[in-house]
Amino acid sequence: MPCASAAMIFAASLFLAASFSTLVAVLLYVLVQTAVPAFGHTTTSSLALVRGLYFPSGNLIMSLNPSASASPMVLYTEPLTYHQAMNSDDQHLWKKAIQTEKDALDKAHTWDIVNRPTNRAVVKGKWVFKVKHNADGTIERYKARYVAKGFTQVQYQDYDETFAPAARYDSLRLLLALAAHNGWTPQQMDVKSAFLYGVLKEEIYMELPEGYRQDNKVCKLRKCIYGLQQSPREWYACLADSLQRKGFVPAKFDPCIFIHKNHHLYISVYVDDIMIFGPDSPFRKEIRQLLKADFECTDLGNSKFILGIEITVTNNGITLSQCAYINKILDKFGMSNCKPVGTPLEPNLNLHKGDVTGTMGVETMKPRNTTEAETWT
Structure with missing residues (x-):
């Protein structure tokens, strides 16, 4: 009996998880259809609402448009x-x-x-x-x-x-x-x-x-x-x-x-x-x-x-x-406006020899500013 109860509880939890995932997918789809109608010419701000998750009706093609002053990216639908x-x-x-x-x-x-x-x-x-x-x-x-x-x-x-x-x-x-x-x-x-x-x-x-x-x-x-x-x-x-x-x-x-x-x-x-x-x-x-x-x-x-x-x-x-x-x-991936850096790590980062287990000890690395912190998140 304890085994049967555990199995029933496990099956119920799987059902709830699947239902929750389905609900989230439906909500995302509704959000996309509202925020980005038919995926015509739009702006990056409307795409930011869904953080890169979208369901286009066609193949989404992105190219740079240097003549656009407000937004450098124009989206074309195939x-x-x-x-x-x-x-x-x-x-x-x-x-x-x-x-x-x-x-x-x-x-x-x-x-x-x-x-x-x-x-x-x-x-x-x-x-x-x-x-x-x-x-x-x-x-x-x-x-x-x-x-x-x-x-x-x-x-x-x-x-x-x-x-x-x-x-x-x-x-x-x-x-x-x-x-x-x-x-x-x-x-x-x-x-x-x-x-x-x-x-x-x-x-x-x-x-x-x-x-x-x-x-x-x-x-x-x-x-x-x-x-x-x-x-x-x-x-x-x-x-x-x-x-x-x-x-x-x-x-x-x-x-x-x-x-x-x-x-x-x-x-x-x-x-x-x-x-x-x-x-x-x-x-x-x-x-x-x-x-x-x-x-x-x-x-x-x-x-x-x-x-x-x-x-x-x-x-x-x-x-x-x-x-x-x-x-x-x-x-x-929404990284068009990220701040480029010349090095992958902090210039003044101090490294020291690891211990006998082979791990490498490093000082805690903090982002230089808020922009970089958001960029690497």
């Missing part, structure tokens, strides 16, 4: 659905981005519009919206992409192999070190709608994009599209074949690093981002022109920003920085 995009304050920008993507799909003859099949599953699709940023955190452009919901594909019917390599950060740093040592200036190219160049071997039917749908009509894919399970693999195969025909071979340590057989030229591939390393020569210019002939590329010139890393080339070498990423993290 819609999660087509309906949200069409009802947002920036709907005219999202409509323009959607039309740009639709024009690219039509130009590539990505699909044929056919009647809905009765004996095959139709892959679902959705619009994905992204606010692209420059290295300093300012907005570059609004981008929309129509993607397949790959998880609705049927394995061995809609796809088979799916593995596709991507360049490692270690390999990128190695090439940047090599460029700094030899005085090279890395150059960068971006392939537009890269996955559309992949050859689709399977017969796949997919929903038409929202905003362009027709009754009882679907699209029969002719090209790979973003979101399909096999798209990254087919795009890599297409690009690798193009580079090998130009005299490049994949490196043994990283299949996304291509080394030319006869020239000091290296190419790094991360999905649709291409970086070219080597001396400034007519051959490097020729390779860039050949890539433009094979794919529709944006020639970005000298590399300045890739994979969240800002690249600065000077006479003294190459500097890598993630300033925009650091500012984003500081904004996320």
Whole structure:
């Protein structure tokens, strides 16, 4: 009997704890909806009410706006659905981005519009919206992409192999070190709608994009599209074949690093981002022109920003920085206005040798002022 009573008391305490947690979560949600309506453009003071706990209706993107005098941080909401995009304050920008993507799909003859099949599953699709940023955190452009919901594909019917390599950060740093040592200036190219160049071997039917749908009509894919399970693999195969025909071979340590057989030229591939390393020569210019002939590329010139890393080339070498990423993290945790210090500890802190147990004795460290005390709390 004592054991049974103890078990009942323990179960009751768990129930009360769960109920209390649920109540707190509901109250926080109500507070957020009241303090930050729909997560449009707002200020840091309204976010402070919930101390960083929020439930946004879209992906929250934070960037610095130097022209704002009252609050240096502006919050942008990326819609999660087509309906949200069409009802947002920036709907005219999202409509323009959607039309740009639709024009690219039509130009590539990505699909044929056919009647809905009765004996095959139709892959679902959705619009994905992204606010692209420059290295300093300012907005570059609004981008929309129509993607397949790959998880609705049927394995061995809609796809088979799916593995596709991507360049490692270690390999990128190695090439940047090599460029700094030899005085090279890395150059960068971006392939537009890269996955559309992949050859689709399977017969796949997919929903038409929202905003362009027709009754009882679907699209029969002719090209790979973003979101399909096999798209990254087919795009890599297409690009690798193009580079090998130009005299490049994949490196043994990283299949996304291509080394030319006869020239000091290296190419790094991360999905649709291409970086070219080597001396400034007519051959490097020729390779860039050949890539433009094979794919529709944006020639970005000298590399300045890739994979969240800002690249600065000077006479003294190459500097890598993630300033925009650091500012984003500081904004996320409410540390944008914190007071920076040059040292992690008090300058005059006295340390003395520990005792035989191996512990280190230190004097009690006090914050220098109220601002720092709040910063480290």
